[in-house]
Amino acid sequence: MTQNKTKSAPYYNIGQLRVDYWNQLKIETSELTRCHKGSVNEKTHKLKIKELLKDLKGVECFFASPGKERLHKLDKAFAAHEYASLSHLVAETTKQLVGDSYKGNSDFVDFDEHSMESAEEHDQQNSVRKNHFEVLFVDNISEQEEHTLKHSLRNLRSHSDKFTYGVVVQRSFQDAMISLLFNHNIQAVVIRYAPPYHSSKITPLIKPYIEEVTKLDFSTKPETELGPIMGQLIKQFRPELDSYYVTDTSLGYLKDSTIKGFRRIFYQTEDIQELHLTIMRGIAERYETPFFSALVEYSQKPTGVFHAMPISRGNSVFKSRWINDFGDFYGRNMFLAETSATTGGLDSLLQPTGPLKKAQEMARDAYGSQHTFFVTNGTSTANKIVMQAIVQPEDVVLIDRDCHKSHHYGLVLAGAYPVYLDSYPIEEYSMYGAVPLEQIKSRLLQLKEAGRLDKAKMLLLTNCTFDGLVYNVERVMQEVLAIKPDMVFLWDEAWFAFAGFANNYKQRTGMVTAKKLYEKYNSAKYRKQYNDHIKGLNNGDQSLLPDPDKVKIRVYATQSTHKTLSSFRQGSMIHIWDEDFRRKSENTFLEAYMTHTSTSPNYQMLASLDVGRRQVQLEGFELVEKSIEMAMVLRAKVTDNPQLSKYFDVLTVHDFIPNKYRETGLKEYYSKNEGWSRMNEAWEKDEFVLDPTKITLYIGKTGVDGDTFKNKYLMDKFNIQINKTSRNTVLFMTNIGTTRGSITYLTNALLKIADELDEEIKSLSDKEREIRDKRIHSLTKEVPPLPDFSYFHHSFQAVPGVPGGNLREAYFLAYDEENYEYVPLNECLSVMGTGRKLVASTFVIPYPPGFPVLVPGQVVSNEIINFLTVLDVSEIHGYRSDLGLRVFKERILDRHKITTSMGGMSIGKKKKQLI
Known part of the structure; x- marks a missing residue:
């Protein structure tokens, strides 16, 4: 029964299956209590209950809660025909499991005949519900020994403990690893000596x-090696966990890798x-949250305020007759924690030595970097800090043209030449x-051929993109380093801060890849691989592997913590994995950090970054997995529902990624006929993958453009907020705050919109129907061109004929209003038809898509004008429809040619020679 159920109602992960099976069991046991004894209905429900209990035993054996003890209790009630008691226990268990209330109830976890049976009783006796977690013990012990272990650990509890924990015991290597995948409540692993390898619990269901x-x-490994191997795998699968090893191997025989692989090693005889x-x-x-805790403590101290900020302690607010409602809205704690002081237990962001320093170090460990810095004015500023820290004037930066505008402005400030x-x-x-x-490699080889490769300093890519496209970070870095072994990488992970806490995702993050490649390139195994590879190359072939004697791992990642994790708005982080940081970049980085960081940072924002780090370390694995699950549920609902699929399509892998970039051939994550496609192989191998939490809904069949759909339908009627639209799509995103209720609400809204469209279509006259059909044809068939970057005018090329433009010089040339003029957009093509080259004097950035289609110094192409002409967006930064396109005057370009004839010479030198 349940196996067929599984095929017809697929699940993205075991958590989704688990909750659904418990809900099914609740329904069946409830129905059983209403059946007449001996009836056909009773027999049917009993058969279903028996199979559900069997299936749940194969899942709950990997959890301490509800766990096998609760299943044993249900089995006893079922066998004794105590159906009312059975139904009550199942309903209570399901409620606690779905509502996560068991996490504050240790006795529910360790349920047996002698423990309390409800969270309510636990609260009455302990007055405060404590955070609860689970500890995985890996040891081939008997059931009696397991019972003794749990009893001994339970007896060690104290009322003063801040936390409680339950114990789940696995007796094999495979079962332990399955527990780590399934059980997000596990926070610590204790590996006892010599676990066997094979599992006896793998069922078709899991x-x-x-x-x-x-x-x-x-x-094939000896059992004595499986414990240390598991310790290494824990750091790959769940690096946030504490791992301990219990052995009787003397210190002299323990490998260094084993000693370093665990938080602590115990011996069997120890207490x-x-x-x-x-x-x-x-x-x-x-x-621990060093800065948040210090801020809380500071707020509770009585102080006299004789520094800046009248708002501190709320004095200027709560005493006011005119703005006290502001104080009532935010509450007193917000103002008690507001200060400009950097003493009294607090710290300076610009030169931290106390709780802020420790908070950043803890964030470093959580995110897997060598250094982490908090940023309080968004990732836009974080991007400029890194750019200024690494790049000097006239350095070359390879950069994706459609990256966030902060990078382009950062190039202007740094004076770098963008390619x-x-x-x-x-x-x-x-x-x-x-x-x-x-394309990246071809640009590097062009620079190499022109003798300019030494000037190439940084590769800057957005990972993942706003729409969810994710790079194969390891492949990109490896093949780029094979050409330029000291290249610095800046991965803009503004929308990817959560990725380090999900199994599939983390392999495509900058920090995880940096560490992996550093260890790889410093190994004897890689040196042999490289030597063999070089021997196999023909003359003139470009190596695909970096030279281990030359390669340097220098990786920076900027993340908008506030976009995908818990932080106040503008809370961001810079993560660094740079083996040359101290020697080459530390001083310049700190200077850049000083340049762009406020001397009055928002302490509430810093506290939220500190607390957000705590959250992802203790429950990030769970929350990120659930956010992906919510996205998958929504994708399936739209795809499977005939009323929704009539008007909407969820764009998936084959819509976003051409076949040549998907070597595994994976076309979609979900289909109605095949259920969930397994994504693991694609995330390991494909050049690009799609982050499923970015859900792009194609709305072309509605006849409504994206901007109107967002405002008229989603916002005005349902108060549903989204960030991005295109002509015929709207983008929804799930995150760690997305709930089942919010997914249901969105689905309900889409159903109502579909019903409204049905009614609207029925009421149309023939002429109105013709107009609607034309709108649909326009949105689905009349595709506006998407122009590529044209080229820099030769006046602003770093070196004529070689990739790289002098963006800074063009930018500041436009500070003088005598140097530019306006050309109406509808006249541009005719002006260009006369042979004149129009050269942009400013950034032109349509929203959407939100990146520059023109930058200062860029030649305007026909494709760009056509694109701007057909755009139906509400705002284009850098363009005024009443004036036209702002371009350099021809005489300015002619005069400016004199300076460019001096090649790549610096601006200052050019001016001296002109004088």
Whole structure:
């Protein structure tokens, strides 16, 4: 029964399946209580309950809660025909599981006949519900020994403990790894000596969800090596966890890798109390929030305010007759924590030595970087900090043209020469994809041939893009470093801060890849691989592998914590994995950080970054997995529902990524006939993948453009807020704050919109229907062109004929109003037809798509004019429809040619020679 159910109602992950099966069991046991004894209905429900209990045993064995003890209790009630008791227990369990209330109830987790049966009783006796977690013990022990272990650990609890934990025991390597994949409540792992390898718990029901475990093959390894191997794998699968090793191998025989691989190593003869205290201490350390705690403590101190900020302590607010409603809205704590002081337990962001320093170090460890810096004015500023820190005037930066505008302005400030890279177009949906690796390499080889490769300093790419396209970071870095071994990488991960806490995602992040490549290139195995590779090359072939004697791993990632994790608006971070940081970049980075960082940073924002770090370390794995699940549920609902699919389509992999960039051939994550496609292989191999939490809804069949659909339908009627639209799409995003209720609400709204469209179509006259059909044809067939970057005018080329433009010089040339003029957009093509080259004197940035279609110094092409002409967006920054396109005057360009004849000479030198 349930196996067929699984095929017809597929699940994205085991968590979704688990909750649904418990809900099914609740329905069946409730129905059973209403059946007449001996009836056909009773027999039917009993059969279904029996199969559901069997299936749930195969899942709950990997959890401490509800766990096998609760299933055992349900089995006993079922066998004894105590159906009312059975229904009550199942309903209570399901309620606590769905509502997550069991996380504050340790006795629910360790449920047996002697423990309390409800969270309410637990609260009455303990007055405060404590955060609860689970500890995985890996040891081939008997059931009696397991019971003794749990009993011993339970007896060590104290009312003064800040946390409680339940214990889940697995007796094999595979079962332990499955637990790590399934059970997000696990916060610590204790590996006892020599676990066996093979699982006896793999059922057909769970098999589709454990590919990451079944593809591993350590079965030939001696059992004595499996514990240390598991310790290494924990750092790959769940690096946030504390791992401990219990052994009887003497120190002299323990490998260094084993000693370094665990938080602590215990010996079999040591007191279990020490293990218990160590586990609790590990959680307490991750729970610590140095700056938030210091801010709370500061706010509770009585102080006299004789510094700037009248708003501090709320004095200027709550005493006011005219703005006290402002104070009532935010509450007193907000103002008690508002200060310009950097003493009294607080710290300076510009030169931290106390709680802020420690908070950033804890963030460093959580995100896997070597250094992490908090930024309080958004990732726009973080991008400029990194650009100024790394790039000098006249350095060359390879940059995707459709990246965030802050990068382009950062280039102006730094005086670097951009080599713009074009993403492949997705013209049907009026958006761009990502930059193919081959284009990046071809630009580097052009620079190499022109003798300019030494000037190439940085590669800057957006990962992931607003629309969810994700690069194969490892492949990009490896093949770029094979050409330019000291290239600095800046990965703009503004929309990807959550990725380091999901199994599939983390392999495509800058920090994880940096560490992986550093270890790889410094290994003897890689040196041999490189030497063999070089021997196999023909003369003139470009190596695909970096030279281990020359390669340097220098990676920076900027993240908008506030976009995808918990932080106040503008809370961002800069993560650094740069083996040359201290020697080459630390001083310039700190100077750039000083340049762009306020001397009066928002302390509430800093506290939110600190608390957000705590959250992702303790529950990031769970929350990110659930946000992906919510996205998958919405995708499936739109695809499967006939009323929704009549007007809407969810764009998926094959819509966004051409076949040549998908070597695995994966076309979509979900289909009505095949259910969920497994994504693991695609995320490992394909050049580009699609982040499923970015849900692009194609609305062309509605006859309504994206901007109107956003405002008229989503906002005005349902108060649903979204960030991005195109001519015929709207973008929804799930995040760690997305709930089942919000997905249901959105689905309900889309259904109502579809019903409204049905009614509207029925009421149309023939002429109105013709007009509607024309709108649909325009949105679905009349695709506006998506122009590539044209080129810099030769006056602003760094070196004539070589990629790289003098953006800064063009930008500041336009400061003098005598140097530019306006040409009406509808006259541009005719003016260009006379042979005149129009050269932009400003950035022109349509919203959407939100990136420059023109930059200062760029030659205007026919394709760009056509694009701007057909754009139906509400705002274009840098363009005034009443005046036209702002371009340089011809005489300015003619005069400016004199300076460019001096090649790549600096601006200052040019001026001296002209004088």
